[in-house]
Amino acid sequence: MKDVELRFDRIFEKVINQRLTMQKEGAKESNDFLTFLLRSIDEGGDGKTPLTMTHLKAMLLDMVVGSTDTSATTIEFAMAEIMNKPVVLQKALKELDVVVGKDSIVQESHIHKLPYLDAVMKETLRLHPALPVLIPHCPSETCTVGGYTIPKGSRIFVNVWDIHRDSSNWKNPLEFNPERFLNGKYDYTGSDFNYFPFGSGKRICPGIATAERLVMHLLASLLHSFDWKLPQGETKLDVSEKFGLVMKKKVPMVAIPTPRLLDSELYQ
Secondary structure, rough: OOHHHHHHHHHHHHHHHHHHHHHOOOOOOOOOOOHHHHHHHHHHOOOOOOOOHHHHHHHHHHHHHEEEEHHHHHHHHHHHHHOOOOOOHHHHHHHHHOOOOOOOOOOHHHHHOOOHHHHHHHHHHHHHOOOOOOOEOOOOOEEOOOEEEEOOOOOOOOOHHEEEEEOOOOHHHHHHHHHHHHHOOOOOOOOOOOOOOOOOOHOOOOOOHHHHHHHHHHHHHHHHEEEOOOOOOOOOOOOOEEEOOEEEEEEOOOOEEEEEEOOOHHHH
C-alpha cells in the first residue's frame, strides 16, 4: 500500500507541476477541478482552514479512487442487465447506430445525444447503486427526523438500495426498465429523496460529472463496438449482488465479444 501511495503521489505531483508551469507561461486556464483547487490555495481557502498541497493531493486521490471501483461495477451491472433484456439492447444499439454510426467510434461529444443510454445508466444505478448505504454521515447536533431522535455524533447510514426498491415510489421496482427515466423526472441531485445514487445535499458526491461521463463513454463504446453473446449453454446472466462498501456482482460477468464496426482499423 505504501508503494501505491508513493506512486500516486508522484503522479499527482507531476500533474500539478505541469499545470502550475502552464499558468506561469500564461496558458489558457481549464475550468476544471484541479484549477479550482489551485485557485483555492492561492486565495487561502475559506480563511479558517488553509488549503495545502497535501490537501489538494488527497482530494485528487478521492476523485480517482472513488470513481474507479464504483464505475467499473456500475458498467458490469449495466452490461448484465442489458444482455438479459434483448429489447433494451436493441434500443440502445439503434440509438448508437443513428448517433455514432458503424463507421466511427464513440466520442465524448456523442454522450449528450444518447438519452436512452442515459436512462439505462440511471436505471442501473437505481437497481444497483454502487454505494448501497452511501457514505456515513454524522450529525453535529441532536436532531429529530421522522419522529426519531438522532443523538449528536451518531454514525448514520442511508439505505439508498432499499429506497430505490420501495414499491410505494417505484412501479414494479425489481424490474429493469430504463423507460421510467425517459421523462426527465429524475436527476442526480436527490432533491426528492426517491432517487439519489450519489447522495444529496452538501455532502453529495463531488465526482458526479466525472462518473457520468466515464460510465456513459465506456458503456456506449462496449455496446457500439462489439456484439455480445453469452457463453455456450447459458441463457441469462446472474445479476445477484455481493454487498459491501461498494456493491459488486456476486458472480463476475462473462460474455463473448465480436467486432461489429465496419472498419477494422477502428480497433487499432
